[in-house]
Amino acid sequence: MMDRAETMRRVAVIGVGHSTFGVRGDVTLQELAWEAIAEALKDAGLTQKDIEVSVVGVVGTREYELMPAVPVNDYAGLTHVGPIRVEAACATGLAALTTAHNYVASGMADIALAVGVEKMTEVDTATSLAVGGRAGNYLWEFHFVGTTMPAQYALYASAHMARFGTTEEHMALVAVKNHRHAARNPKAHFQYEVTVEEVLGSRPVAWPIKLLDSSPISDGAAAAVLASEDAVRRLGVDVPVWVSGIGYSSETPNMVRRPHYVGLEATVRAAAMAYKRAGISPTDVEVAEVHDAFTIAEIMAYEDLGFVEKGMGGKFVAEGQSDLGGKVSVNVSGGLKGKGHPLAATGLSMVYEIVKQLREERERGRQAPLKRYVGLAHNVAGIGHQAYVVVLRR
Amino acid sequence: MSEKRTVKRQGPTIDSIPLIYRHKIPISKTHRFWQGLAEGRIRATRCGTCGSIYFPPQDDCPRCMASGLEWVDLPKRGTIEAFTKVYARPQGYEHFDPYIVAIVGVGDARIIGWLMGVEDERNVRVGMDVEVDVVEVGPGKLVPVFRPA
Ligand SMILES: CC(C)(COP(=O)(O)OP(=O)(O)OC[C@H]1O[C@@H](n2cnc3c(N)ncnc32)[C@H](O)[C@@H]1OP(=O)(O)O)[C@@H](O)C(=O)NCCC(=O)NCCS
Ligand SMILES: [Zn+2]
Numbered sequence: 001m002m003d004r005a006e007t008m009r010r011v012a013v014i015g016v017g018h019s020t021f022g023v024r025g026d027v028t029l030q031e032l033a034w035e036a037i038a039e040a041l042k043d044a045g046l047t048q049k050d051i052e053v054s055v056v057g058v059v060g061t062r063e064y065e066l067m068p069a070v071p072v073n074d075y076a077g078l079t080h081v082g083p084i085r086v087e088a089a090c091a092t093g094l095a096a097l098t099t100a101h102n103y104v105a106s107g108m109a110d111i112a113l114a115v116g117v118e119k120m121t122e123v124d125t126a127t128s129l130a131v132g133g134r135a136g137n138y139l140w141e142f143h144f145v146g147t148t149m150p151a152q153y154a155l156y157a158s159a160h161m162a163r164f165g166t167t168e169e170h171m172a173l174v175a176v177k178n179h180r181h182a183a184r185n186p187k188a189h190f191q192y193e194v195t196v197e198e199v200l201g202s203r204p205v206a207w208p209i210k211l212l213d214s215s216p217i218s219d220g221a222a223a224a225v226l227a228s229e230d231a232v233r234r235l236g237v238d239v240p241v242w243v244s245g246i247g248y249s250s251e252t253p254n255m256v257r258r259p260h261y262v263g264l265e266a267t268v269r270a271a272a273m274a275y276k277r278a279g280i281s282p283t284d285v286e287v288a289e290v291h292d293a294f295t296i297a298e299i300m301a302y303e304d305l306g307f308v309e310k311g312m313g314g315k316f317v318a319e320g321q322s323d324l325g326g327k328v329s330v331n332v333s334g335g336l337k338g339k340g341h342p343l344a345a346t347g348l349s350m351v352y353e354i355v356k357q358l359r360e361e362r363e364r365g366r367q368a369p370l371k372r373y374v375g376l377a378h379n380v381a382g383i384g385h386q387a388y389v390v391v392l393r394r
Numbered sequence: 395m396s397e398k399r400t401v402k403r404q405g406p407t408i409d410s411i412p413l414i415y416r417h418k419i420p421i422s423k424t425h426r427f428w429q430g431l432a433e434g435r436i437r438a439t440r441c442g443t444c445g446s447i448y449f450p451p452q453d454d455c456p457r458c459m460a461s462g463l464e465w466v467d468l469p470k471r472g473t474i475e476a477f478t479k480v481y482a483r484p485q486g487y488e489h490f491d492p493y494i495v496a497i498v499g500v501g502d503a504r505i506i507g508w509l510m511g512v513e514d515e516r517n518v519r520v521g522m523d524v525e526v527d528v529v530e531v532g533p534g535k536l537v538p539v540f541r542p543a
Contacts, residue, residue, distance in 0.1 A: 132484075146493065207478055
């Protein structure tokens, strides 16, 4: 199965776009998607006429429009080239990238566009928490015990703390780091810094997760234009960023059937597949955007992605190894925590950031130092229901 | 704290027509579970062919393609493996006080339920032994619950 990947064509990201994330009560879903699509087309130096297939990623469980992909595509002037609608809960963004990649890699298209868009703030918080909690295993969990996304991650946090001595302070350090980066990102939901004391003193959401350990409820969109090697040459793209390995996996949605609560097996498997296909090891990764929906999720991601051994994630952040310029610069965009987490937009927002990083287009204070030019994006659905890992190289 | 710069753009809005979903969930294949719950039992299924235990219970065994699995009662004592206290409550649970959710290992299975008889979640420990029960926490709402053993 793995070998077949070698018969596929190489694919590069040649344009990226990103809306401002946050509470975007000023725009509809399609207007928001357009902000990202327009920027991505401009960045690639292309127009809609050049796009052969459009992949629209949207979770679409909080929106008033129940079939959003076609309206999004139509608003952007892409009516006759798709859309292929993709949904993988919070991992929809990288699922959309994977789908667009496969169109190009297989030869079905030379140039493809992937957009991820979500409007989450049109309904109230209790509704949003219910939609998240109901997703993935309504009957045997939410129906009885009213679990939410924060609660599911909190269950993992309790086990990680008990097993490895991970502390609330370790988790707070993730928030402090990611807010520091978000403060420098003009497209982030929260553009301010927080202190460890503020995180520890913030109100509880689902113990031990507090407000400042949580990603927010956000609106946003992000997009990428992908092209074959032929198209890259034909268009004379200056700095193509190559999709060098994609991995994906899933895990039982029944939390009570999971083997343990200290890591996400879907991430472990997706990462192994992506590293193998890219021909790299975790120590090659220099800059990574990981799925920090809650601070414990980033600590588990360090471990599950192989940046550090299982159980040492708290120490990893405390030692500054995930800081800008550390062993791996993690979530230099601000992450889901600081930049915001508009579900389907998140994976493509990660790709946007990694592409900008690998092109070395970021200003001082946010540009990761690079030698090997290897970046990684890690996008998770639910509490590890699905995971996608994408390795990008310049 | 530095100035809290947050992206919060509001504009004029109109209200959508509300849409209310109320699903009818088929329980024919898990009827014995729901019956057991009303009697204070938590039941799993066991495949007579390959021995697999299923909780949540299911009537079909994808491992060996058998159907019509047997029902077994799970033990009423177990150990906490993970827990949290839910403060930010979802729609449908707003009228409950913050509740402690725990995952508890019972014999060969694990179940999820509410931990009762403990106020402060900081007094809960992974590894704590608990007894399992079923409690009606609201009209017709039966929940597996745990109490410190
Ligand atoms: C944590 C959560 C419940 C807070 O929601 P809330 O209590 O309704 O908060 P509000 O929207 O009323 O915001 C109140 C204030 O807190 C701020 N705030 C909200 N969420 C925040 C967060 N996660 N981090 C920091 N500040 C936050 C708001 O900006 C607002 O600030 P202001 O008073 O200065 O304007 C909500 O953000 C949430 O559910 N997050 C998780 C989302 C999720 O599960 N995503 C999927 C994960 S895979
Ligand atoms: Zn069987």
